[in-house]
Amino acid sequence: MELATQPATVVIWGGFALAFVFGAVANRANFCTMGAVSDVVNMGHWGRMRMWLLAIAVAIVGANLLGHAGLVDLSKSVYQRPTLNWLSLLLGGGLFGVGMSLAGGCANKNLIRVGGGSVRSLVVLTFLAISAYMTLKGLFGQWRASWLDPVSLDLARFGLKDQSLASMLASSSGLAPKTALLAVMAAVAVPLLLFVFMDRRFRANPTQWLAGLTIGAIVTGGWYVSGHLGFGENPDTLETVYFATNTRTIESLSFVAPLAYSLELLLMWTDKSLHLSFGIATALGVVLGSAAWALATRSFRWEGFASLQDLRDQLVGAMLMGFGGVTAMGCTVGQGLTGVSTLALGSFVALAGIVGGAVATLKYITWRAEREA
Numbered sequence: 288m289e290l291a292t293q294p295a296t297v298v299i300w301g302g303f304a305l306a307f308v309f310g311a312v313a314n315r316a317n318f319c320t321m322g323a324v325s326d327v328v329n330m331g332h333w334g335r336m337r338m339w340l341l342a343i344a345v346a347i348v349g350a351n352l353l354g355h356a357g358l359v360d361l362s363k364s365v366y367q368r369p370t371l372n373w374l375s376l377l378l379g380g381g382l383f384g385v386g387m388s389l390a391g392g393c394a395n396k397n398l399i400r401v402g403g404g405s406v407r408s409l410v411v412l413t414f415l416a417i418s419a420y421m422t423l424k425g426l427f428g429q430w431r432a433s434w435l436d437p438v439s440l441d442l443a444r445f446g447l448k449d450q451s452l453a454s455m456l457a458s459s460s461g462l463a464p465k466t467a468l469l470a471v472m473a474a475v476a477v478p479l480l481l482f483v484f485m486d487r488r489f490r491a492n493p494t495q496w497l498a499g500l501t502i503g504a505i506v507t508g509g510w511y512v513s514g515h516l517g518f519g520e521n522p523d524t525l526e527t528v529y530f531a532t533n534t535r536t537i538e539s540l541s542f543v544a545p546l547a548y549s550l551e552l553l554l555m556w557t558d559k560s561l562h563l564s565f566g567i568a569t570a571l572g573v574v575l576g577s578a579a580w581a582l583a584t585r586s587f588r589w590e591g592f593a594s595l596q597d598l599r600d601q602l603v604g605a606m607l608m609g610f611g612g613v614t615a616m617g618c619t620v621g622q623g624l625t626g627v628s629t630l631a632l633g634s635f636v637a638l639a640g641i642v643g644g645a646v647a648t649l650k651y652i653t654w655r656a657e658r659e660a
Contacts, residue, residue: 295531298517299568305505305512306540306569310402310576312505315584316498318342319396320619321387324645329653334492337483338499339623344479345503346628350510350539351453351472355465359514363529363536365616366631367449374438375431376633379614380622380640383543386607387641388648389600393619394542394608398570402577405590407597411605412546418609419547427610435614450632471630506624509539513565532565539628541621543612545570615640 312318316338323335353359361367387393390411392400397415400408421427442450446458452475457467483499484490514537517530532538533548545566552561581587592598612618615637617626623641626634 294517294519298513298531298565299563301512302565303568303572305508306572307576309505310573311580312498312501314399314577314580316494318498319392321392325649328646328649337489338495340479341483341499342502343627344476345500346506346624347476349507350628351468353510355468359510361629362449364629365534366626366629366634367451369442369449371440371450371633372436373636375435375614376637377640379611380637381644382607383611383615384641384644385648386604386611388645390604395620398573399577402574403581404587407590407592411601414602414605415609416546416550418606419543419613422610422613423547431614452630506539506628513538538565539625540569541617541625542570543618
């Protein structure tokens with residue numbers, strides 16, 4: 288499967304390199320959104336949550352400074368479309384949160400675990416990819432398109448060209464778009480940074496704060512690779528396009544839909560219309576980056592299912608994550624980092640659903656364990 292254009296090659300290898308570092312850093316720092324939520328709910332410990340919030344803040348600042356400088360156009364991303372599918376985002380996010388709690392981790396965490404030797408996570412990712420593909424193009428997709436996506440809000444009716452919070456502020460206040468962008472960016476990122484670094488234990492833990500900074504910068508790098516280096520003229524059609532992205536527009540890290548496209552590519556490898564993409568390369572990069580760290584530190588361990596109950600929970604969780612992740616247009620990384628970095632209203636709705644679903648499920652799991660004790 289040869290790539291026809293140099294920009295596509297740059298995008299694929301750039302995405303792979305960024306994800307490779309992501310996988311190694313996330314393995315080293317035990318970066319996991321579900322784990323962060325679980326730490327807060329079950330132990331009142333905010334260390335990993337602060338790491339995640341720091342990554343969000345850095346991604347917001349980095350992505351929007353790129354946009355402010357004119358290096359990328361975040362309004363072209365799928366997160367900024369003027370139609371707000373609020374029911375799909377909220378329900379999909381909620382089901383993803385339930386699924387990742389049952390499966391013991393989100394798509395990103397399971398990619399990292401595969402790199403560390405977890406056969407269990409490989410099974411989870413396989414069922415997640417099947418469910419995601421069914422939600423993109425199969426039976427689940429019919430349900431989503433017929434029942435959920437039509438429940439939406441057309442923001443164009445309110446004079447908005449996209450769903451960026453900055454656009455909303457500019458429209459309502461009369462501020463210049465770039466001024467509104469900087470104002471919203473500061474209003475969201477500065478409180479996050481203050482909350483993150485006000486904790487002395489977090490400041491004294493360089494592993495966590497360096498990981499948060501690095502992961503946020505990687506998401507920013509993803510926008511630059513696909514939205515700047517991968518933006519140019521197609522020599523065949525002479526159209527200006529975004530090369531090697533599944534959405535055919537600007538992307539950064541996200542793992543649910545790319546896992547579905549990875550499965551499709553493996554199943555139909557001889558189909559010449561299918562090619563490697565930024566998303567597929569990043570999914571592979573996370574696994575190999577995590578594996579490199581695990582092998583270098585001798586922490587690589589084969590892992591299977593603990594019990595039949597564990598198997599059932601993991602598979603149910605995987606199916607919910609596949610459906611929920613596509614319906615919500617992203618996972619804890621795809622929406623929780625990448626989507627939120629665009630300051631899209633829908634990304635905050637999806638993120639609220641993910642966290643709400645995870646919290647409710649974790650509390651239920653705790654209640655069930657106490658009842659059975």
